[in-house]
Amino acid sequence: MNVTLKQVAQVIQAEWQPTFPDEFIDHISIDSRSLQNNSTTLFFALTGANHDAHVYINDLYKKGVVNFVVQAIPTNFTGAANFLVVENTLKALQSFTVYYRSLFSFPVIGITGSNGKTIVKEWLNYLMNTEYNIIRSPKSYNSQVGVPLSVLASNENHDLGIFEAGISLPNEMAVLEQMILPTIGVLTHLGDAHKEGFTSFEQKVDEKLLLFKQVEALILEYNPKVLERLDKSIKTFTWSTTNPAADVLIKHSAADLYHVITRFTRFDLIIKLQDEQAIANVCTCVATLLFFNYDVKLIQDRIKTLYPIELRLQVKDGLNGCTVIDDTYNSDYQSLKIALDFLDQHKSKEKKTVILSDIFQSGFQPEVVYKKVGKLLQSNAINRIIGIGPKISTYLKDLPNFSGFASTADFLLQFSANSFQNETILIKGARSFKFDEIVVLLEQQTHETVLEINLNAVTHNLNFYKSLLQPQTKIMVMVKAFGYGAGSFEIAKELQFHQVDYLGVAYADEGAELRRAGITIPIIVMNPEPGTYATLLAYQLEPEIYSLRSLHGFIDFVKAKNVSSYPIHLKLDTGMHRLGFEAEQLDELVAVLKNNNWVKVASIFSHLSSSDVPAYKDFTLQQIQKFDAWSQQVIDALQINPIRHILNTSGIFNYSAYQYNMVRLGIGLYGVGNDEQENKQLQNVGTLKTIILQIRNVNAGESIGYSRRYQVTRPKKVATIPIGYADGIPRAWGNEKGYVLIQGKKATILGSICMDAMMVDVTDIVCNEGDEVLIFGQKLPVTELAKQLNTIPYEILTSISQRVKRIFYKE
Numbered sequence: 001m002n003v004t005l006k007q008v009a010q011v012i013q014a015e016w017q018p019t020f021p022d023e024f025i026d027h028i029s030i031d032s033r034s035l036q037n038n039s040t041t042l043f044f045a046l047t048g049a050n051h052d053a054h055v056y057i058n059d060l061y062k063k064g065v066v067n068f069v070v071q072a073i074p075t076n077f078t079g080a081a082n083f084l085v086v087e088n089t090l091k092a093l094q095s096f097t098v099y100y101r102s103l104f105s106f107p108v109i110g111i112t113g114s115n116g117k118t119i120v121k122e123w124l125n126y127l128m129n130t131e132y133n134i135i136r137s138p139k140s141y142n143s144q145v146g147v148p149l150s151v152l153a154s155n156e157n158h159d160l161g162i163f164e165a166g167i168s169l170p171n172e173m174a175v176l177e178q179m180i181l182p183t184i185g186v187l188t189h190l191g192d193a194h195k196e197g198f199t200s201f202e203q204k205v206d207e208k209l210l211l212f213k214q215v216e217a218l219i220l221e222y223n224p225k226v227l228e229r230l231d232k233s234i235k236t237f238t239w240s241t242t243n244p245a246a247d248v249l250i251k252h253s254a255a256d257l258y259h260v261i262t263r264f265t266r267f268d269l270i271i272k273l274q275d276e277q278a279i280a281n282v283c284t285c286v287a288t289l290l291f292f293n294y295d296v297k298l299i300q301d302r303i304k305t306l307y308p309i310e311l312r313l314q315v316k317d318g319l320n321g322c323t324v325i326d327d328t329y330n331s332d333y334q335s336l337k338i339a340l341d342f343l344d345q346h347k348s349k350e351k352k353t354v355i356l357s358d359i360f361q362s363g364f365q366p367e368v369v370y371k372k373v374g375k376l377l378q379s380n381a382i383n384r385i386i387g388i389g390p391k392i393s394t395y396l397k398d399l400p401n402f403s404g405f406a407s408t409a410d411f412l413l414q415f416s417a418n419s420f421q422n423e424t425i426l427i428k429g430a431r432s433f434k435f436d437e438i439v440v441l442l443e444q445q446t447h448e449t450v451l452e453i454n455l456n457a458v459t460h461n462l463n464f465y466k467s468l469l470q471p472q473t474k475i476m477v478m479v480k481a482f483g484y485g486a487g488s489f490e491i492a493k494e495l496q497f498h499q500v501d502y503l504g505v506a507y508a509d510e511g512a513e514l515r516r517a518g519i520t521i522p523i524i525v526m527n528p529e530p531g532t533y534a535t536l537l538a539y540q541l542e543p544e545i546y547s548l549r550s551l552h553g554f555i556d557f558v559k560a561k562n563v564s565s566y567p568i569h570l571k572l573d574t575g576m577h578r579l580g581f582e583a584e585q586l587d588e589l590v591a592v593l594k595n596n597n598w599v600k601v602a603s604i605f606s607h608l609s610s611s612d613v614p615a616y617k618d619f620t621l622q623q624i625q626k627f628d629a630w631s632q633q634v635i636d637a638l639q640i641n642p643i644r645h646i647l648n649t650s651g652i653f654n655y656s657a658y659q660y661n662m663v664r665l666g667i668g669l670y671g672v673g674n675d676e677q678e679n680k681q682l683q684n685v686g687t688l689k690t691i692i693l694q695i696r697n698v699n700a701g702e703s704i705g706y707s708r709r710y711q712v713t714r715p716k717k718v719a720t721i722p723i724g725y726a727d728g729i730p731r732a733w734g735n736e737k738g739y740v741l742i743q744g745k746k747a748t749i750l751g752s753i754c755m756d757a758m759m760v761d762v763t764d765i766v767c768n769e770g771d772e773v774l775i776f777g778q779k780l781p782v783t784e785l786a787k788q789l790n791t792i793p794y795e796i797l798t799s800i801s802q803r804v805k806r807i808f809y810k811e
């Protein structure tokens with residue numbers, strides 16, 4: 001990018017008093033947490049329902065950023081910077097993108113649809129990047145903000161753009177169309193209309209088709225219901241697996257063999273993928289290649305090598321205390337940048353190592369690419385860089401901390417597991433480098449049973465609860481009990497990244513663990529045992545104080561250590577009757593705290609016992625009323641101004657009027673609400689799954705499992721799966737009470753659950769040994785299990801044993 005600030009100001013019609021009018025901009029940023037080239041960055045301070053990036057301006061200025069697009073200049077700003085003032089910063093970002101797009105005239109493929117956008121984009125990039133210098137959307141950057149960031153990365157060296165556009169509401173497509181301005185359209189699969197906020201299939205189609213208003217041609221599946229809604233002036237190029245009316249007919253012949261028939265040619269094609277959705281995406285790619293006049297031989301060769309794409313960055317436990325971040329399917333500058341940001345957010349060990357393959361970046365000379373890559377690695381303070389590939393090992397060899405290998409095989413020959421100790425290792429390489437072989441060596445031994453944690457869903461759920469709150473209300477998130485079973489450190493890192501205000505844990509050692517892993521935000525310990533006061537101080541953990549005894553004990557401790565104003569959090573018992581001060585103790589509490597400089601009341605709070613039970617609304621309101629009065633009494637008597645908080649997850653959902661200055665979010669973050677309407681708004685976070693170990697037929701008259709609990713009365717096909725009560729599956733769930741999902745179908749648990757295994761009924765399910773088994777997840781919510789078992793989701797989630805491996809991922 002090479003534009004002047006003056007140009008930008010004109011395009012976005014900003015008001016400004018130029019401090020440095022001739023400034024050149026070579027980078028646009030909207031995220032205060034990930035910066036590069038600070039002095040030539042233009043920062044757009046976006047605002048949303050739950051965030052306002054204007055609050056980061058002072059920090060950014062300290063880091064050297066001097067150019068800002070804002071809705072108002074922060075009143076407390078004192079430095080010398082350029083402020084371009086506009087009415088709406090998102091609109092400004094979008095109009096600048098429209099302008100920037102107009103500077104380029106290369107062909108641009110615009111992709112939309114309900115499913116498959118990102119896969120098709122990544123595949124087209126893989127299939128075409130030998131012939132073209134492609135700029136494409138990183139990951140699935142397809143939103144109102146993602147599209148600008150994608151398009152703004154274009155430069156004069158590119159000769160093909162591939163951008164995806166995603167919408168969830170009516171009226172969003174028009175501006176995406178202006179920014180992408182596709183010359184060739186690609187429409188992928190259209191799914192269920194209601195899921196995306198549209199009232200009908202027709203409304204959704206019409207909205208999506210708006211992307212193609214000005215295209216020279218539109219590539220899509222032959223579907224009369226879509227074609228009839230299309231403006232007749234738009235030229236189409238259609239494919240079908242059945243209908244000969246399509247321009248390209250791709251007929252399944254046998255196994256992985258397909259016949260392709262067009263008006264001009266016929267040829268065979270091998271497609272190694274199986275599921276229907278993947279085949280449809282391959283067909284879209286084949287049609288696109290034909291449209292671009294690719295040679296049949298090239299199409300055959302490349303389609304044969306298409307592979308399923310892992311769109312997720314995964315975090316896994318590694319050997320010798322290492323953490324492994326697995327990103328082994330592509331390697332280009334943009335995705336490296338995203339992966340390095342991810343590495344920084346999720347590092348559990350201070351030492352950062354990157355194992356990186358040659359970079360496939362079209363549009364630049366290798367000298368330029370590797371110079372940029374080297375700078376990026378250095379600005380991310382990577383402690384150790386291992387470059388694998390002929391190019392990277394040559395071009396980066398002079399970087400400090402660098403070791404180079406010509407090939408993956410060379411690296412593996414010299415590999416020694418012990419040379420990796422207590423570091424966070426990002427493994428990022430193009431598919432052809434087969435870095436999965438490196439991941440396997442560095443990963444801890446895996447079991448077949450895993451609990452996958454979707455960090456995007458965590459973010460979504462956090463934002464959902466934020467949307468129910470005033471923007472200034474603080475959020476504490478409870479990560480006690482190992483983050484409700486999801487993994488406390490990883491969740492805490494994600495929350496720290498999203499700048500929540502407090503974390504809550506049950507015990508001091510949980511807090512200490514988080515501090516050692518690099519969590520710096522305030523942490524409250526709900527049950528600070530006297531024996532752990534030293535730990536509290538050593539790790540700056542703030543205790544809940546719930547009785548005069550605990551208050552005196554803690555004051556004595558800090559006094560002895562000669563520490564003053566140590567933050568404490570007072571808990572009032574307004575009806576839960578678990579822990580907390582009662583009304584008649586408040587005078588004494590005030591007396592002890594008055595003129596006491598050893599501790600400082602950071603917050604006063606209480607806990608609702610029945611915020612999820614509509615029948616106890618009156619009781620809940622009474623609790624709130626007591627809290628209001630009692631906390632006010634303490635505040636008035638001490639003349640202090642602490643944070644007040646009483647709402648847990650269901651409290652936020654049902655009683656948001658009483659949010660005071662902070663709320664304490666727990667189970668909802670993990671994707672489980674206590675209300676059906678609430679659950680509809682949440683995304684599933686945890687997926688517990690395993691595989692089928694063995695399948696057998698059992699005849700009538702025999703029995704299954706311990707104590708012959710299940711008596712077979714008619715022939716059964718039975719699958720054994722490696723998960724049992726030692727993994728946290730309640731034994732009460734056996735004997736036909738519970739079920740798991742195999743191939744999307746219910747498989748009832750037969751007989752008693754064993755320590756490490758259970759047997760399920762697959763008589764009516766077509767399945768094989770090795771197939772995946774879902775215990776709970778999106779398709780079988782944990783709330784459903786809880787209902788069957790007559791318990792609550794909290795218990796199921798927190799019972800999953802620590803031997804079940806957690807895998808964290810982000811899309």
Ligand SMILES: *Cc1c(COP(=O)(O)O)cnc(C)c1O
Pocket residue numbers: 478526607647648649650664665666667668
């Ligand atoms: C666990 C806990 C919460 C969170 O409760 P959820 O129902 O999971 O939202 C809030 N406050 C306190 C004091 C807690 O112990």
